[in-house]
Amino acid sequence: MPNFAIETAGLTKKYARHKTAVSFLDLQVPKGSVYVFLGRNGAGKTTTIRMLMGLLQRTSGRAEVLGFNPDRQPVSIKKRVGYVADNQKMYDWMTVGETINFCSPFYPAWNKALSEDLLKRFELTKTAKVKDLSRGMNGKLALLLALSHQPELLILDDPTSGLDPVVRREFLQGIIEVIHQEAKTVFFSTHIITEAEQIADHVGVLEDGKLLLSQPLDELKNSVKQIRLIFEEKVPDDISFTGLLKKEQLGHELVLTVKDYNPEILKALSQYSPQSTEVLDLNLEDIFVSLVGREEKA
């Protein structure tokens, strides 16, 4: 049995005119993890997920989802994966009940009791028409459909995009509840960092189709630190070392963001004789901004 729910090697998608959407992606999502796939809009998250679901032909590379090849065994993957697509549009002429009845026969492992339970928890009414549902309720219905067949892996592609903060929180709460109860592998793609921090135990950051990092959240937080140095006189301008992500100067103060932090770095910095040295922890948003270079609006 593979150890990873999702594993890709050199996964690449090129569109016409040599536009590369995803470039040599080596992704490993451990089983049982909640993996947040972080990236700005247009970074290549949806393209990656669509390739994983067998909905998009890859240009090169290898991909496996739960040990299945998305190109050759898309149905096996879809049977075992709960998938909520980005801005998923269901048949608006169906009622909630009809939508559930339409989808359930496709899944041998469909759990009717779970579905009923989720209906209650998400406060969905069976007789309501899909076209009359709010965006939040629509997302909840999609989540219900994704969860009711008890998938081994849940792939959520920006499920909260377009939702207002209140609904987003509500929706996310729903996800957290389910994750905790079912202990599934979750692959959660988002560009909203605060969301990621709430649920993630693993993080991958994608930028321009390239994976900048992929590691457990704790490890990431331990490895990326900010070092604040205050100098009495002029701030030296020749500070440079491996792992330095960002350098910001504010008067006599120099703030360094470093990757793979270790005490040896402080030792090396002491040669510049700073008046004071302080090591600060970063939240995920700070780390993301440091890595991506620009601040993303939540």
Added chain:
Amino acid sequence: MRTLIWKEWREQRLFFFLSVGLIILIRIVPELIPRHLIDILDIITIRIYMSCFIFPILFSLLLGVIPFTNEFIKNTKSFLLSQPVTAAKLFWVKYFSGLLFLLVIILLSYFVFGIPFGSLSPHDRWPVIYQFLPMTILYSAAFLSSLLFRNSLPAFIYTPFILIFGILLLSPFIIFLFLISPYWGLFNLLVFSSVTGMFLVLSFLTWQKAITRDISTIKTFLTTAVAIFILSLAFHSIANLATIQKINRTIQEAKEEGIKLTPEEVIPPLVPDKDNAALVYRQAFDLADRLKEKFRTEWEYMPDESKIKIEELTVTQKKDISRIMQDPEFVKLYALIEKAVNMPACRFDINYEDGPAMELPHLAKMRNLARLLAARTYILAEEKQYQKALHSAEKGLLLGDSLSKEPILISQLVRERIDITAVDSFRSVLNLYSGSNPVNNYQTIILEIDRKDKNFIKGLEGEIAISGFYRFGFEKKFNYLDYILSQRGYTQNGKSLAGDIFSKIYYSYLCVPVLKEDYAFYIRAITFLISTSNEPYFLVKNKVDKWVKNFTAIRFRVIKHIISSMNLPYLIETFREEARYNAKLNTFKLALALKIYREKHGTYPDSLTSLAPDIIPEIPPDPFTGKDYIYRKEDKGFIVYSIGENGRDDNGIHDIKQKYDDIAFKVSN
């Protein structure tokens, strides 16, 4: 599967019920309007058009377009594809559920508009069922169109173009199917299956490979289309190679049997002007035209144009004709004919390269000359100028020989008519004249009859070597398609439609295997007819009848021999015509021999056997029976006749209306 079908039904049920409502409404409305308006509006015709054409076409287009464009327009495609069901299953469910709705609506339309399907015989039901097949093709084209354009209106509008495009792709393959299909029904079925199959392959790959995997739809579609076209061309090439082999083999066999196949082999050589009777005939034709102009009133009952037989003219009319015949220009005309029939060769200026379109105006003019000579013979016999009459009739008998070298079947048939006209004209002399010693004249005429070419082989050879050669278009000088279209008035700005590039491609490339197949059949058919032409009719009659039966059956069952089918019935008839011609000449010959016998013995013999070998070397058999002609003495004269094609003794009577077909020569003197 059931849930998918349920979804399709739910999505299309509104359209379905609206269609049913519309059909019922259009059926009911005429019942509510006054009867005289129904007659004015021709409601019955409108209903038939509605039920058989407009509704099926409309529903095919709509039902083909709706299933996929719904998913694209409402953007539900991703949701559908995220379900664990193969793209193939989604495709087939959509295709067949739409097709089922279409079938139901079409059948409903038939019933509502009063096509009494239940009361139709099983044989008549098929055409109704057949109607569903083209609609399936249209539906499949609309299905493909919806995948390409992803929007209902463009998909709807472009479906006819997709349909034409698809049929063009498969045209070479359809030619292949045309050649391998023994029955029309099978051909229709194969064409239906392959065209529908092609649209399904294109739709399926566009859906499966492109849309479900987000690959370029147009690229996938075009690649598949090119692959289909190449495959289609490959089948066409196989058909072409097979027919090339077949035609080569047929040509080889025909050559071994001595059949002439090219124009060069049959077109008669040029004749020096001084020996060429055609030039003299041309003068005679001009003179005849002048006479016609000069005696415009009398010419209305002149036998060359009038349908009235000279025997049926009034005394005054006969006198008028007699007067015309004494006109110096008529005398000159007769002199020209007399000169022409005695010349060594005759070659009219004919554009053989025009093939079946060649113009042969001289044939009608030669027939007119024959009728004028016959009239002259009759008038002279009535005026008791028997020697002159006999002389005139003899020239008439020679007139046809001027056409004997023309390798054209119609020329040979005209030659036969000219000879028969001459033979008939002799009857007036033989009936009226009982004077002294015409024996020498009769003997000369018998020799002339014996010398005559008794079959139409030359004409049949021409059918292959000239008409066939050019008709099948292997020599680019003649385009048969162009010819047919222009003959039927299909022209545009005075230019034949076949002149445009599509027709040229079709004719010079696509149809070539069919033409070759047809040509091979044509050669085999005429080779067979030529072989029978050398045998007496009664010996080969059964063989020909069997062949005709097969051919007639083939005409309805096999589709490969279109041009042959148009020409062969007329060619087969020449085989019987030849027997009739021989019977006519022989009865005349026997009549002459009987006259000679009476001159010698003072009375007609009791039996024809008395004529040989003293007067004629042997008694010719009746071509229809192989036995002796029937001979009977009557009052002062006699009758000698063939029992004709029906094989029944009709007492010497020839009356097509009564189905009496005896070929007789009766002399009452």
